[in-house]
Amino acid sequence: MGTLGRIVLAALEAVFRLGDAVGVRGARWEWKKQNWRRLLDERVSGWENLERGVRARTRMCPECRTLVPRGDRTCGSCGASLRGVPGGGPGRLLRLLFPSVRPATTILITANVAISVLILVTWGTSERPSGLLGFLSPPGAAFYVFGEKLPLALMQGEFWRLVTANYLHGGLPHLLMNCFVLTSLGPLVEDAFGSRKFFVIYTVCGVFSMTASMLLTPHYSVGASGALFGLMGFGIVYGRFRGGSTGRLVAQHLMQWALYGVLMLFMPGIDNVAHAGGFVAGAALGLVVSPGEPRTRGGDVAWNLAFAAALLVTLGSFAAVGLTYSFHMQFVTP
Numbered sequence: 001m002g003t004l005g006r007i008v009l010a011a012l013e014a015v016f017r018l019g020d021a022v023g024v025r026g027a028r029w030e031w032k033k034q035n036w037r038r039l040l041d042e043r044v045s046g047w048e049n050l051e052r053g054v055r056a057r058t059r060m061c062p063e064c065r066t067l068v069p070r071g072d073r074t075c076g077s078c079g080a081s082l083r084g085v086p087g088g089g090p091g092r093l094l095r096l097l098f099p100s101v102r103p104a105t106t107i108l109i110t111a112n113v114a115i116s117v118l119i120l121v122t123w124g125t126s127e128r129p130s131g132l133l134g135f136l137s138p139p140g141a142a143f144y145v146f147g148e149k150l151p152l153a154l155m156q157g158e159f160w161r162l163v164t165a166n167y168l169h170g171g172l173p174h175l176l177m178n179c180f181v182l183t184s185l186g187p188l189v190e191d192a193f194g195s196r197k198f199f200v201i202y203t204v205c206g207v208f209s210m211t212a213s214m215l216l217t218p219h220y221s222v223g224a225s226g227a228l229f230g231l232m233g234f235g236i237v238y239g240r241f242r243g244g245s246t247g248r249l250v251a252q253h254l255m256q257w258a259l260y261g262v263l264m265l266f267m268p269g270i271d272n273v274a275h276a277g278g279f280v281a282g283a284a285l286g287l288v289v290s291p292g293e294p295r296t297r298g299g300d301v302a303w304n305l306a307f308a309a310a311l312l313v314t315l316g317s318f319a320a321v322g323l324t325y326s327f328h329m330q331f332v333t334p
Helices: 002-021 027-055 090-097 103-123 140-146 151-155 161-167 172-193 195-216 225-241 244-266 272-286 297-329
Strands: 058-060 067-069
Touching: 002 027, 103 140, 103 161, 103 172, 103 195, 140 297, 151 161, 161 195, 161 297, 172 195, 172 225, 195 225, 195 272, 195 297, 225 244, 225 272
Parallel strands: none
Antiparallel strands: 058 067
16 A cells, blocks of 8 residues: 555656646646645555554554454453454454444344345245335245244244244335334444344344244234344443443433334334333343453353354254245245
């Protein structure tokens, strides 16, 4: 990057000399040359800082300020976790080029969209879409074979539906609405608590919401809104009781989202029990989960295990969809 900057600076100076040679003169020309030099110097300095950041082989411990090799996960001096501390390498380059991208939130949105597209490609759309949110809705049989929450199937041991149902959506408006809410709530939690904790919270709230729905409602259910209500409950409770003055402001903002959720009580076809179950689970987690990365090696290991468990449960649930797909096709008409 530094070499490229020097080449660009040299090219600019050549342009200036060419202008002088052909007789370009005057105070305005000199002012433009100085202004262009200043702007390009600032841009080249930014490129050089980017290069130094990407090439850096150490990073600073947030606790004792010791420089630690960028590949180490804990500080060799005080033992503090280095998760979340920026280091060099390709990851640093991606974070600098795309600062607004949150990995876990982006992956969840991608997964929701990809699964909806897969279902539409393989099953098409329903001939009789139901309700306002049912535009481009797949047939009901598609939800069954792809893992909707269905009490009868759950009672037969298909508990993986408590996970997969969170990634299915009843139509394009349903998908877009949930993805929009996830882009608002996801980064709020992920930035403050880290990607691992965010994914665990999201998964636990989603499973708890579908469990509550299974126990109290007899009909099928799909959608990420139970997990999203969990994020909402998590943010409100943590911000109100543990987040200080800033957290209370965030909680107040999230209460507005909760009020919008209350309006959904009066919409037909909405699984309000799942919403309530997710909210309660998130609120409970808001009382015990602390922000930031763990300060001890034991805490870091514990969250690694929790994240691995949530990831394995999610991937395993979708693997179960694939393994039972042919079996379930016996009971439906595509």
